[in-house]
Amino acid sequence: MSPTSLPLSRRRVLAGSAATAALASFPNLLLAQDAASTAKLKVGLIGCGGRGTGSAEQALSADPNVVLWAVGDAFAEAIPGSLNGLKKFGGKVDVPTERQFVGLDAYQKVIDSGVDVVLLAAPPGFRPQHLRAAIEAGKHVFAEKPMAVDATGVRSVMESAKLAKEKGVAIQHGYCWRFAPGVRELYGKITSGELGKVHSVYGTYMGVAPKPLQPGMKKPDGMADVEWQMRWWTNFEWISGGPLLEQAIHTVDKIAWAMGDVAPIAAVANGGRATRTDAGNVYDHYNIVFEYPGGVMCHVGERQFPGCHTEVIDRIYCEKGIAVAPDTPMVLGPDGKKRTWMYRAQPGVEQNMYQVCHNEFFAALRKGEIINTGEYMANSTMLGILGREAAHTGQRITWDEMWKSTQDQAPDTLAMADSFEIAPVPVPGKHKLA
Numbered sequence: 001m002s003p004t005s006l007p008l009s010r011r012r013v014l015a016g017s018a019a020t021a022a023l024a025s026f027p028n029l030l031l032a033q034d035a036a037s038t039a040k041l042k043v044g045l046i047g048c049g050g051r052g053t054g055s056a057e058q059a060l061s062a063d064p065n066v067v068l069w070a071v072g073d074a075f076a077e078a079i080p081g082s083l084n085g086l087k088k089f090g091g092k093v094d095v096p097t098e099r100q101f102v103g104l105d106a107y108q109k110v111i112d113s114g115v116d117v118v119l120l121a122a123p124p125g126f127r128p129q130h131l132r133a134a135i136e137a138g139k140h141v142f143a144e145k146p147m148a149v150d151a152t153g154v155r156s157v158m159e160s161a162k163l164a165k166e167k168g169v170a171i172q173h174g175y176c177w178r179f180a181p182g183v184r185e186l187y188g189k190i191t192s193g194e195l196g197k198v199h200s201v202y203g204t205y206m207g208v209a210p211k212p213l214q215p216g217m218k219k220p221d222g223m224a225d226v227e228w229q230m231r232w233w234t235n236f237e238w239i240s241g242g243p244l245l246e247q248a249i250h251t252v253d254k255i256a257w258a259m260g261d262v263a264p265i266a267a268v269a270n271g272g273r274a275t276r277t278d279a280g281n282v283y284d285h286y287n288i289v290f291e292y293p294g295g296v297m298c299h300v301g302e303r304q305f306p307g308c309h310t311e312v313i314d315r316i317y318c319e320k321g322i323a324v325a326p327d328t329p330m331v332l333g334p335d336g337k338k339r340t341w342m343y344r345a346q347p348g349v350e351q352n353m354y355q356v357c358h359n360e361f362f363a364a365l366r367k368g369e370i371i372n373t374g375e376y377m378a379n380s381t382m383l384g385i386l387g388r389e390a391a392h393t394g395q396r397i398t399w400d401e402m403w404k405s406t407q408d409q410a411p412d413t414l415a416m417a418d419s420f421e422i423a424p425v426p427v428p429g430k431h432k433l434a
Contacts, residue, residue: 041365042069044115044139046107046130048082049073051144052121055174056082058358059119059142060089066362067092070099070113072106074122074230074416104414111137117365118142123230124246125149125239125410128156131171135160138167142361144174146249147381149241152408154382161374170370172361173377175253177326179360180353182343186329187257189341195331196319201255201298203314205248209234209276209284209304217278225420235280237423238409242282244271245384248302251314252387253380254325255290255298258316261376264298264383265291266398271391273425275305281425288387300387394428407434 041063045056048071056068068086073079079100086093101109107130111118118134120127120143128148134141141164148154164171177183189195217235219228233239240246271286285303292298316323321340322332331341350356364371386402411420 038065041066041117041362042115043067043117043119044070044072044110044113045082045119045121046072046110047119047121047123047144048078049121052119053082053085054354055119055121055142055144055358056086057089058355059117059362060086060092061355062358063362063366066117067094069094069115070101070110071095072101072110074102074104074106076102104416108133111139116140120144123233123239124241125153125233128153128160131157131160132163135164135167135169135171138169140170140365142172142174142358143377145176145253145377145381146241146245146384147173147377149238149245149385150407150409151382151385151402151405153410154378154385155403157374157378157381161372161378164372164374168370170361170365171372171374171377172357173373174357175250175377175380176353176357177250177254178257179356180326181345181349181351181356182329183254183325183353185343186323186325186331187254189331190258190316190318190323191260195316195321195323197294198258198296199317199319200296201258201314201316202301203251203255203299204301205251205312206301206303206305206308207247207310207312208306209243217280219279224417225422226414226418227416229420229422230416232278232280235278235282237280237282238411240282241385242388243284243304244286244288244300244302244388245381247304248286248300249381249384251300251302251312252384254314255300256380256383258314258323259292259296259298261379262293263379263399264386265293266396267291267386267390268396269387269391270394270428271388272428279422281423283388283391283426286387286391288390290383290387389433392426392428392431393433394431395433397433401433405433 043059043066045052060066060068071079083095099113111134117140120130120141122130124146127143131141131143147157161171229236234246267288267290269286269288271283273284276284288300290298314325321334322336324330329343330339333340345351350359361371382402386397390397
C-alpha cells in the first residue's frame with residue numbers, strides 16, 4: 001500500500017463487523033502472568049503531535065518495563081520532534097528508523113510491528129478506523145478523545161468495543177478529567193447522591209483558537225487539498241469534528257458524568273462563526289442545552305474568541321449545594337456563598353490526571369484486568385455530536401434520532417495528493433442531519 005494513500009471507509013468497517021466478531025478470540029498473554037510480572041510491554045504511538053508525545057511520556061512513566069517500540073505519523077517531520085521530546089527516557093525509547101513509519105498507512109505498520117499496546121493520538125477523524133485495526137490485531141489500546149467525528153464513526157467504535165471484549169483486549173480512554181483526583185472526588189459526591197438531586201449543570205470551555213490558525217488562511221501554492229486539510233486539521237470538520245468535539249468535549253463529558261452517564265433526551269443549540277476568517281468550515285462558538293430525564297437542563301458554553309474572557313469551569317447545581325470544578329474542586333452552599341468542602345491533595349498521591357490515566361491502565365494490564373471503556377467513551381462522543389448537530393441544523397434533535405443518523409463525513413478513499421472539496425459551513429435552518 002502506498003504510504004500516501006489508504007482506504008478510509010467506515011461504512012466498510014461497519015459492514016465487516018459481523019464477520020470480524022465471529023473471529024476466534026485472541027488468547028490474552030497478560031492474563032497468564034502474575035501481578036509481579038516484569039515482561040516487557042512494547043508500545044506503539046500513532047500520531048506524533050503534542051498530545052501523542054505526551055501520551056507516550058505517560059506510558060513510559062507508568063510502568064518500569066515499558067518500551068516505546070514503534071511510532072507513526074502522516075508527516076515525516078513530526079517524528080524527530082516527538083522522539084527528541086522523549087529522549088530523557090533513554091533505553092526505554094527503542095525506535096530505530098525501520099520502526100518509524102510515515103504516511104496515511106503508518107498506523108497499520110505500527111500495529112504490525114510487534115507492539116503489545118497502541119496509543120491512538122492521530123486526528124479524531126481517523127480514530128474509528130485506527131481503533132478497529134488495533135482491536136482486530138489483538139492489541140491493547142489507549143484512545144485519545146474524541147472517539148469519532150460523526151454518527152457512523154461512533155457506531156464503529158461501539159462495534160470495536162464489543163469485539164475487544166470478545167478478544168480479551170483492553171481499551172482505555174482519554175477523557176482525562178475522569179482521572180483527576182480532586183475532580184473524581186467531587187463528582188463522586190454528585191453521583192453518589194451525597195449532594196442530592198442534580199437540578200442543572202452549566203459547563204464552560206471558553207478559550208482561543210488552537211494553533212495553527214492563520215487569519216485568512218489559504219492553501220499554499222502547490223499543496224494538494226488533502227495534505228493542506230490534514231496539516232491544518234483543526235479547521236476542518238471531517239477530520240477534527242470541530243472545536244466542540246476536538247476540545248470542549250471534555251466539558252460535554254463532565255456533563256455526562258454529572259448525570260450518571262444516563263442517556264439524554266434531546267438537545268437544542270446555537271452556534272456559528274463570529275471571528276474566524278480561515279478557509280475551513282468549523283464553527284467558533286456553541287451554546288447548547290441538553291435535556292435530561294426529570295426536567296434537568298444541562299448547558300454548555302463554548303467559544304474560541306481572541307481577546308475575550310476565558311474560563312473552563314463546571315458548575316453543577318445540586319439540591320444540597322453547588323459543585324465547582326476543575327480548578328480547586330469545591331462545594332458551595334445552596335446560596336452559592338459559603339464553601340462547605342474543598343479538595344485537598346494527599347501527599348504522595350499522583351495529581352497529574354494524564355499520568356493517573358496511564359498508571360491505572362498499565363497497572364490493570366499487569367494484573368490481568370481488562371479495562372474496556374469503549375461503550376462509555378462512544379456515548380460521550382455521541383453526546384458532543386448531538387449538541388453540534390443541534391446547532392448546525394437549528395433543530396431540536398433527540399438522542400434516538402442521533403443514533404439513527406447515517407452521517408459519515410469521511411471520504412471512501414483518501415490520498416495525500418487528492419483534490420478534496422471543503423464542505424460548506426453549516427447554516428441553521430438549511431443544514432440537515434443525515
